[in-house]
Amino acid sequence: QVQLVESGGDLVQPGGSLRLSCAVSGFTLSYYDIGWFRQAPGKEREGVSCISSSDGSTYYADSVKGRFTISRDNAAKTASLQMNSLKPEDTAVYFCAIILPDGQICWDVDQEEYDFWGQGTEVTVSS
Numbered sequence: 001q002v003q004l005v006e007s008g009g010d011l012v013q014p015g016g017s018l019r020l021s022c023a024v025s026g027f028t029l030s031y032y033d034i035g036w037f038r039q040a041p042g043k044e045r046e047g048v049s050c051i052s053s054s055d056g057s058t059y060y061a062d063s064v065k066g067r068f069t070i071s072r073d074n075a076a077k078t079a080s081l082q083m084n085s086l087k088p089e090d091t092a093v094y095f096c097a098i099i100l101p102d103g104q105i106c107w108d109v110d111q112e113e114y115d116f117w118g119q120g121t122e123v124t125v126s127s
Contacts, residue, residue, distance in 0.1 A: 002026040002116045006096055009121030016086050020121060022079040022096030027116075030074040033099050033106035035114060036081045038092035038123075048094070049081060050106035059107035063089070086125045093120040 008020040022034070035050040049060045049070040058070050069082040079096055097114035099106065 004096055004098065004116055004118035006094060006118045006121035009094060009123045011124045011126065012086055013127050014087060014125055016125070017082070017084045018086065018123060020081040020083065020094055020096075020123070022081075022118060024077045024079070024098070027098075029072070029077045029079075029098070031100060032115075033101050033109075034070070034072055034079045035097045035099070035106055035109075035111075036070060036079075037095045037097060037111060038090075039095070039120075040089075040092040043092075045095070045111060047107070047111065050109075051079070052106055053101055057105075059105070083123070086123075088125045091123060091125050093122050095120045 003025045005023045008018055012018055033053050036048040037045050038048050039045040048064055049068055051058050051070045051072050067085045072079045095118055097117045099114045
């Protein structure tokens, strides 16, 4: 059974840091591209970052570039999103998702094409 479980969400002050984790089971992570997405209250879900399975290439939304870092550990079957210099506008529920690549760069893939999703972890940035 495929399962993705996010953790690490919390309430943090502006300028603070959090590290989100995505633990996966039921499949071989090394075959899949991994994406992080977020949905803020009242807004549509948006892509935050993704990392390829083939060469570990990483991609970021402009709003998080330079502040967030995505990583993966295929052996441990985990993915992480290190978030630094957090801003109130980063407040959202964060989701990890995976997709079996078919030649497209993970950043160019529509969210709806991702194969499996976690249930999300809540991040609140507020003083």
